[in-house]
Amino acid sequence: MDGFERAAIVGAGTMGRGIARLLAGRGVAVSLCDRDEALAEAGRATLVEDVQAAVRRGELPADEAARTLARVRSAADLASAVDGAELVVEAIPEVLEAKREVWQRLAGCVGGEAVLTTNTSSFDIDVVVGDLGASGRALGMHWYNPAYLVPCVELVPARGTDPAVVDRVATFLRSVGKSPAVVANRAGFVGNRIQFAMIAEAFRCLEEGVASAQDIDAIVRDSFGFRLGDYGPFQVADMNGLDVYQGILEYLAGQLGERFAPAQELLGRVRAGRLGLKTGSGVYPWPAEAARAALSQRDERLRSRLRSREVAG
Template identity: 40%
Template sequence: MTSRPTLTGTYAVIGSGYMGGGIAQVLALAGAHVRIADVDAATSTANRERLIGEAKQFATDQLFPPHAPDTIAERVTVAGSFEEAVEGASFVEEAVPEKIEIKHDVLRRVSAAAAPETVIGSNTSTILIGRIAEAVTHPERFLGVHFSNPAPFIPGVEVIAHAGTDESIIPGVEEIVRATGKHPARISDADGFVLNRLQYALFEEASKLVDEGVANAADVDTIVRTTFGFRLPFFGPFAIADMAGLDVYKFCFESLQGRWPERFATPPALAEHVGNGRLGTKSGGGFLDVPAERVPELVAYRNRAYVRMQQLLDELGPAPVQETGR
């Protein structure tokens, strides 16, 4: 297991609500001294107390280490203004409401007050980074750093450069993300980025199934979480396709095209791989390359992972939102 880097110095989180507060918690636990700032000092102070209280409960529930409440109380402090928060900070994370006008107003103040070398990230989930950057002084030091809800516990983070971002700052931002125990992924500045484009595509198709009377919402959720969703903690869609066989995937697309020729048109990359005989793990290569000698190791890992996932689900029991019967 590789050790995490430890953060040093001062960081600022602008917007201390649910998302910003969670980001402040994980930065502090990674070693940073974090200043939080919100619409006024009273709001920031109340949110700091909430973060400490949450940390106590998380520690009791063994979700945070035992030292977390004291560490967060020591390292998270309240700034009286946005300008005060960013003074001397090496990294600033903006986590204000998802409205371009608010982000522009806040980032205009933040970037004017921060030192020119201070890197500034935005936790936006939907707004193009290039559009937000229009209000940032020295926009080359600005990029998206999108944590997911709940920030303390979801490990994936989108790192999104806009066209004007200085690429030399990206590795340092990725190091910050890794220090919090999370996994950065570099994403281009495109509508929906990766997370929400995939998430909402799935939701749209799920809604159509319910609208068409194919299944009710509870049964759609059951299928998602107990089939392909069961695989997703371990493998992404390309790894899953490679293991299933890309020729099988191509056949399934063609079958769906009988009813929806445009909606399920065969992806060009899939057709190209199959045409070149790259059928996934059974041919030694597909979207990802897995040498033939490592396939048995991959299959053994997959099988262990799925059994352990089921054991974890059995241990936790059904989620409160799930129907237990009909």
């Protein structure tokens, strides 16, 4: 079977509850566990409160909420949680030794066919998994908070992960409304490398007195962040011109340090004349008709975003 009907979530905190809510809402029976039964029960109680609050706000029909909650149970311990589970999601806090300890315990109690995943945002998957004999069916599955809303889930194969397992998990995630992206097992993966480069630079701007925290937030929200709601960084770069980006990065590198030095992937494209929409190719190919359509679509999407802000305000 390609999908999963029964899942165990190890960790009943914010991320574990969010993943449980999403899976249960899509028809998966979920067992929720933590360090002890009391924490698991407290986690389920908080999940119940969250779902009921969504009903009161009109975000979720009452009957759908009831079905979701009926699919989530708290388990007394790890062994009872994973018993019969086809998918195991370790979602305890980001403490490496704690994660390794859980995975060592998993080795002795999971079924022989269960797919095992760790919801780590940055750790080396091979280090987390360790010497688990089931490494062929173990991988990273990095969800973003809130897990029941944010579409992207990064899938990070370990050294010995079976590619068929990765494909199966990706297919399952798409079936429950997520957007899986397979990435290499590198520190921070992709999302957090980019996200934390931004937050590090934001704090530098604050420290240097370039702008207030409020103005820095407003600039990000209303400038490049406004566009990133619909487009990724490479799409935006292609629209604006890779040669423009090279020039800006070279100036910033000269003024602020080598952390801004343009990568060879960018320099090579500029040397080859692949500057984006204006030359027919950049990071992506842009036939003339597709380029015109992309710019028109971009403007309409941004206008729609502005209108939604006005309605919300």
